[in-house]
Amino acid sequence: MTRSHIVLLIIIAVLIGAFFYSDLQQLLTLETLKAKHQALLAYTNAHPVKATIFYALIYIATTALSLPGGALLTLAGGALFGLLWGTLIVSFASSIGATLAFLAARFLFRDLVKAKFAERIKAVDEGMARDGAYYLFTLRLVPVFPFFVINLVMGLTAITTRTFYWISQLGMLPGTVVYINAGTQLAKIDTLSGIFSPALLASFALLGLFPLITRKVVSAFQAKQIYKKWAEPDKFDTNLVVIGAGAAGLVAAYIAAAVKARVTLVEKHKMGGECLNTGCVPSKAFIRSTKLLAQFHRAAEFGINGIKADFDFAGIMERVQRVIETVAPHDSAQRYRELGVDVIKGSARIISPWAVEITTPEGTRTLTTRSIIIATGSRPFVPAIPGLENIDYLTSDTIWNLREQPRRLLVLGGGPIGCELAQAFARLGTQVIQVEKAPRLLTREDAEVSTTIMEKFSQEGIDVRLEHTAKQFLAEKDEHILIAEYRGQEVRIVFDRLLLAIGRTANTTGFGLEDIGVELAPGHTVRVDEFQSTNYPNIFACGDVAGPYQFTHTAAHQAWYASVNALFGSFNKFRTDYSVIPWATFTDPEVAHVGLNEQDAREQGVAYEVSIYNIDDLDRAIADSAAHGFVKVLTPPGKDKILGVTIVGQHAGDVIAEFVLAMKHGISLNDILRTIHIYPTMAEANKYAAGVWKRRHQPETLLKWIARLHAWRRG
Numbered sequence: 001m002t003r004s005h006i007v008l009l010i011i012i013a014v015l016i017g018a019f020f021y022s023d024l025q026q027l028l029t030l031e032t033l034k035a036k037h038q039a040l041l042a043y044t045n046a047h048p049v050k051a052t053i054f055y056a057l058i059y060i061a062t063t064a065l066s067l068p069g070g071a072l073l074t075l076a077g078g079a080l081f082g083l084l085w086g087t088l089i090v091s092f093a094s095s096i097g098a099t100l101a102f103l104a105a106r107f108l109f110r111d112l113v114k115a116k117f118a119e120r121i122k123a124v125d126e127g128m129a130r131d132g133a134y135y136l137f138t139l140r141l142v143p144v145f146p147f148f149v150i151n152l153v154m155g156l157t158a159i160t161t162r163t164f165y166w167i168s169q170l171g172m173l174p175g176t177v178v179y180i181n182a183g184t185q186l187a188k189i190d191t192l193s194g195i196f197s198p199a200l201l202a203s204f205a206l207l208g209l210f211p212l213i214t215r216k217v218v219s220a221f222q223a224k225q226i227y228k229k230w231a232e233p234d235k236f237d238t239n240l241v242v243i244g245a246g247a248a249g250l251v252a253a254y255i256a257a258a259v260k261a262r263v264t265l266v267e268k269h270k271m272g273g274e275c276l277n278t279g280c281v282p283s284k285a286f287i288r289s290t291k292l293l294a295q296f297h298r299a300a301e302f303g304i305n306g307i308k309a310d311f312d313f314a315g316i317m318e319r320v321q322r323v324i325e326t327v328a329p330h331d332s333a334q335r336y337r338e339l340g341v342d343v344i345k346g347s348a349r350i351i352s353p354w355a356v357e358i359t360t361p362e363g364t365r366t367l368t369t370r371s372i373i374i375a376t377g378s379r380p381f382v383p384a385i386p387g388l389e390n391i392d393y394l395t396s397d398t399i400w401n402l403r404e405q406p407r408r409l410l411v412l413g414g415g416p417i418g419c420e421l422a423q424a425f426a427r428l429g430t431q432v433i434q435v436e437k438a439p440r441l442l443t444r445e446d447a448e449v450s451t452t453i454m455e456k457f458s459q460e461g462i463d464v465r466l467e468h469t470a471k472q473f474l475a476e477k478d479e480h481i482l483i484a485e486y487r488g489q490e491v492r493i494v495f496d497r498l499l500l501a502i503g504r505t506a507n508t509t510g511f512g513l514e515d516i517g518v519e520l521a522p523g524h525t526v527r528v529d530e531f532q533s534t535n536y537p538n539i540f541a542c543g544d545v546a547g548p549y550q551f552t553h554t555a556a557h558q559a560w561y562a563s564v565n566a567l568f569g570s571f572n573k574f575r576t577d578y579s580v581i582p583w584a585t586f587t588d589p590e591v592a593h594v595g596l597n598e599q600d601a602r603e604q605g606v607a608y609e610v611s612i613y614n615i616d617d618l619d620r621a622i623a624d625s626a627a628h629g630f631v632k633v634l635t636p637p638g639k640d641k642i643l644g645v646t647i648v649g650q651h652a653g654d655v656i657a658e659f660v661l662a663m664k665h666g667i668s669l670n671d672i673l674r675t676i677h678i679y680p681t682m683a684e685a686n687k688y689a690a691g692v693w694k695r696r697h698q699p700e701t702l703l704k705w706i707a708r709l710h711a712w713r714r715g
């Protein structure tokens with residue numbers, strides 16, 4: 001809390017205290033109002049402007065300070081100013097007062113609540129962004145919800161002040177009219193509670209639900225509108241057409257077949273998509289060979305002499321292909337057909353919300369379908385840098401065709417793919433220059449992760465050029481040159497082969513999306529809602545084409561939601577759960593990540609504390625001569641709940657699984673500490689990280705007393 005927070009709190013506390021200490025609250029009773037009615041009325045008639053200002057200020061102060069007496073003041077408004085003026089004055093005064101209370105709550109507590117309940121408040125904020133105005137309107141209309149509670153609670157959410165004000169004014173209006181009207185007949189009122197009959201309360205509740213119901217009806221209407229120009233078939237050939245047989249499409253089709261839907265999976269290239277053919281599988285197979293070679297080079301360190309580590313680049317690349325072939329049956333058309341999926345090798349094109357045209361070597365046919373899932377993946381991003389067109393550049397799609405090892409490889413990009421491949425090639429003896437325009441590698445990770453990887457890369461001879469922006473490529477006779485800008489200076493970097501690794505672009509064109517008007521998001525991915533649905537409620541998207549993550553496991557995760565919502569959405573829909581998303585970068589050492597890291601926490605304003613266990617102390621890591629890296633855990637201050645974990649070290653991608661499970665199922669650091677971990681394993685690092693947290697939070701006073709007890713027992 002800052003000084004201004006404390007000052008405001010004190011002012012509010014003093015004012016509220018003064019109200020209760022003085023006799024003011026005694027005045028705000030029905031009996032007093034009735035007794036003083038004629039005198040107040042006479043004053044109001046004699047000094048209408050003064051009386052209005054005075055009354056409005058009292059009303060605003062009462063509501064702003066959340067003091068009791070609002071209902072009585074409203075009655076007084078009717079009794080003194082009549083139905084029209086009374087309603088007008090109270091409507092503005094109550095809205096201004098409510099907004100002041102709302103702003104005070106926001107100023108005093110929003111950051112605090114956000115820091116303490118980051119995940120929950122995020123979900124609430126998302127809900128408020130979507131439906132906040134409707135919820136507020138309903139709450140305002142139904143007079144059973146205390147107004148001051150609504151003001152304070154709304155201040156803790158992300159609803160805008162303007163929305164809060166005008167929705168409040170609108171929503172409170174009917175209730176205000178009822179009270180003001182009652183006030184005009186003050187003499188007839190015996191109790192405040194009698195003003196609202198159960199029937200009136202019920203009709204207000206119905207009125208309150210009206211906007212929510214209207215909203216549902218409007219969105220159903222909008223959904224119908226989008227289909228207006230299409231003729232819906234009477235019958236459908238299939239329940240679901242899935243376009244693309246990568247990680248997302250395969251899982252979507254699998255789920256559909258498992259629940260006995262008729263599903264058609266269309267793939268125009270290779271079953272398994274990017275992960276199997278040009279992504280995870282080849283890259284990990286390649287990395288394995290290069291890691292083995294790096295280990296051979298360290299053989300003497302392990303007491304093994306005389307190892308001659310010769311290799312054949314083409315042989316390594318052939319092994320990569322063999323690995324792909326070995327894994328391929330998991331994703332094969334035959335396997336999926338056996339699972340009940342109708343697999344078609346061909347190119348799909350959406351021609352209407354219910355029809356997909358499929359072109360195969362045998363010809364073109366059209367399938368009608370109830371739902372469609374777009375799982376068309378992404379492709380390497382090729383930047384518009386002058387001169388690039390004259391370079392025979394490589395991407396993650398084409399690099400696996402290499403059989404001749406590059407002598408000097410320029411890797412453009414310092415993200416996960418760039419880093420994994422830069423290190424792998426460097427380990428084979430290729431002279432690697434890695435160019436990144438940011439001031440560090442792996443910018444999604446915390447700074448010390450980048451530093452650790454950077455140090456390792458420097459040790460392994462990779463020439464990492466940070467803050468270098470590629471400006472132009474020159475193709476000269478025997479070599480190529482990149483002209484980059486580094487802190488205002490022009491730098492020339494000579495290379496033989498170029499690998500572009502600066503991101504991936506979603507595949508959204510050329511298969512009908514633009515023709516039928518499927519909307520795209522700003523990042524050029526297909527725009528989907530929280531149910532993976534596009535602007536056509538029966539067309540869904542998942543995987544790289546939908547984003548925001550570009551991982552095989554997130555593609556598969558989204559695919560479950562897309563498939564279930566596509567098939568059963570008319571009965572019940574499921575929101576994609578992004579609460580615990582892990583990932584790993586398979587450099588050596590590996591970098592694994594789940595939940596928040598420090599930079600995420602700072603960005604989101606989440607309060608945290610950090611517990612770090614350095615792996616150089618871990619017995620297993622020492623035994624393996626892999627004693628480097630760390631486990632870094634973020635927790636809310638003083639609590640053992642896990643907010644996020646980053647692990648850098650050997651097998652980090654596997655070791656983090658315990659934390660992923662813990663976060664998903666609310667398992668705490670204390671729970672991890674209480675769990676037996678096999679000795680000696682890398683996973684013990686998780687327990688030791690929990691131990692770091694525990695030591696910092698041990699009950700010092702209690703321990704002092706226990707020490708005294710032991711001393712006393714020693715005599």
Ligand SMILES: Cc1cc2nc3c(=O)[nH]c(=O)nc-3n(C[C@H](O)[C@H](O)[C@H](O)COP(=O)(O)OP(=O)(O)OC[C@H]3O[C@@H](n4cnc5c(N)ncnc54)[C@H](O)[C@@H]3O)c2cc1C
Pocket residue numbers: 243244245246247248249266267268269270271272273274275276278279280281283346347348349375376377378396417507510511542543544545549550551552553554555586
């Ligand atoms: C080098 C590299 C390493 C990676 N390593 C990892 C890793 O270690 N771990 C990880 O989780 N992720 C990794 N990824 C990312 C991962 O590969 C992708 O996130 C994942 O493959 C995306 O799956 P997808 O199903 O969305 O798309 P894809 O696998 O790209 O599948 C889309 C499919 O749709 C087909 N298609 C497109 N249009 C049509 C059409 N009109 N008709 C019919 N078929 C069509 C395509 O041919 C393709 O087969 C890596 C990526 C790369 C490039």
